[in-house]
Amino acid sequence: MLNVGLIGCGHISETYFRSRDYFNNINITTCADINIETAKKCADEYNIIAKNVDEILEDKNIDVILNLTNPTSHYQTIKNTLLAGKHSYCEKPVSIKFEQGKELIDLANSKNLYLGNAPDTFLGAGGQLTKQIIDRGDVGDIKLGNFTFAFPGVQSWHPNPEPWFVEGGGPILDMGPYYYTMLVNLLGPAKSIKAHAKKINKIRKIGAGPKKDENFNVEIPTSYYIVIEFQNHSLIQGFLSFDVINHQSNYLDLYGTKGSIIGPDPNMFGGPIKVSLSEGGSWKEYSTEEMKLGKTNIFNSSGRSNEAATNANYRGVGLSDMLYSIENHLEHRCNGELVLHVLDMLETTILSAEQSITLQLRTSCKKTKAFTEKEINLITN
Ligand SMILES: NC(=O)c1ccc[n+]([C@@H]2O[C@H](COP(=O)([O-])OP(=O)(O)OC[C@H]3O[C@@H](n4cnc5c(N)ncnc54)[C@H](O)[C@@H]3O)[C@@H](O)[C@H]2O)c1
Structure with a gap:
């Protein structure tokens, strides 16, 4: 099973933790937040590991970053994720500017990494x-x-x-x-x-x-x-x-x-x-x-x-479909082409x-x- 690291432990994170009850491949092992106390509280509640943002991106055991930060942080967090060689799944919208979204999708494609985005x-x-x-x-x-x-x-x-x-x-x-x-x-x-x-x-x-x-x-x-x-x-x-x-x-x-x-x-x-x-x-x-x-x-x-x-x-199905697609070399449904058109x-x-x-x-x-x-x-x- 692929390991998922969560960045951004705010309101919507509870919905994604609940999605583990519905989907068989969502394995969130580690969490991080710009506010480390928030990450520690989340880790305690769900019995996972808390790290700071740099550490989670460097963690070789994590395959996919689930990005639940605020919309203005999406672009930089996704970019850092892809540059760290990890797949990225993010809450909506992928970024607040079209040119930023395009850059991210081009970057994911050039690195053969999956970029997925809500809504699902x-x-x-x-x-x-x-x-x-x-x-x-x-x-x-x-x-x-x-x-x-x-x-x-x-x-x-x-x-x-x-x-x-x-x-x-x-x-x-x-x-x-x-x-x-x-x-x-x-x-x-x-x-x-x-x-x-x-x-x-x-x-x-x-x-x-x-x-x-x-x-x-x-x-x-x-x-x-x-x-x-x-x-x-x-x-x-x-x-x-x-x-x-x-x-x-x-x-x-x-x-x-x-x-x-x-x-x-x-x-x-x-x-x-x-x-x-x-x-x-x-x-x-x-x-x-x-x-x-x-x-x-x-x-x-x-x-x-x-x-x-x-x-x-059933929020989280887009992430689950992306994890399944990575493992089976398929195109995922919440894919970059769709995401970029919606951002456009x-x-x-x-x-x-x-x-x-x-x-x-x-x-x-x-x-x-x-x-x-x-x-x-x-x-x-
Ligand atoms: N709350 C909802 O009902 C809801 C529903 C659907 C989608 N969403 C989407 O989910 C995302 C998060 O929403 P939320 O309501 O959970 O927000 P929130 O403000 O409750 O939580 C965001 C968390 O991200 C952290 N954060 C912000 N910037 C960061 C950064 N650069 N690095 C690391 N951590 C950072 C914050 O400290 C905070 O803990 C948004 O994109 C929003 O559109 C929210």
Whole structure:
């Protein structure tokens, strides 16, 4: 089994430690953090070894670095990982700038190392079932669609919310990876993007922790309206926002020549998926509960307007698939080509809004491969 070293022992690390219960090849032996006390606490809790960042990169027993640092640290941490001769799997986004992402993917390719990146939610049962239904033609050719992710932002509960409101934060880099990767999974690569952005509040107040009631400046737009044209000519409209108190919009609606499909929450792994084939007609519901990566395993509500109270969350499958692919000399699913195309879409959205013009994407990618239950069985417990 390959050995995984974790860098960045923050909030999301618990999810990756839990993924060891679902997947049979995630062996996290060692952890590190810029703050060594954080690493030691994590090591004690999970009975692994704590090291500092330089030591973990030099450790000959570690094959893969799982990078769960903050987005602004992703680029340098991935670069150091690859230069140390190790494979890299990182949380989203791969970097906050397209040119940095491209450099990393070129570096990984030149060194014959695997570079994988979240999100992996498109590999869940919701994303896979929606893909199956679309690919077998039930709703005809998808021509139009809509998606929404909107909530008031993290400042009410997060003790350090500032990074979400400066360069490297914002709804596009934070939540866009889930929506864009899911859309590319369902529709193929994108062609062009036109976006419009707005900052609603110049100042926000921290609602929890030691800095409670302190104000901080919002330096970037916090809401985006987006229109994406895909290479298959479908036109999809999106709304990503940190400015909405509550709403009841669906996650991902796609409209085809024969009917409509309500796809999954791109931030999660389950369903149900709904299909309607006539005007005013009934909706047929497809459950994902019997599928390996769709069964509900989360029962406490996040309270977010977009999120169901119960959910399926199998984060870590992208890492597990990459580990399996390294051992079997296969292409992994959360691969550099897909990751770079999604990063291109993210940066193009931000630039389009800044420049008030439609921008063409610089990259393309292959259509994602279906992830069959047989393949999933190879990596699950
Ligand atoms: N929290 C979530 O719900 C969530 C969900 C999905 C994805 N993510 C992604 O996971 C990543 C981490 O998020 P989080 O919420 O766990 O953040 P966090 O702030 O809780 O934890 C990040 C950790 O990384 C450490 N760190 C930062 N820079 C470092 C560096 N250069 N070297 C070593 N350690 C460093 C910090 O000290 C901290 O312990 C982000 O990319 C985020 O987008 C988070």
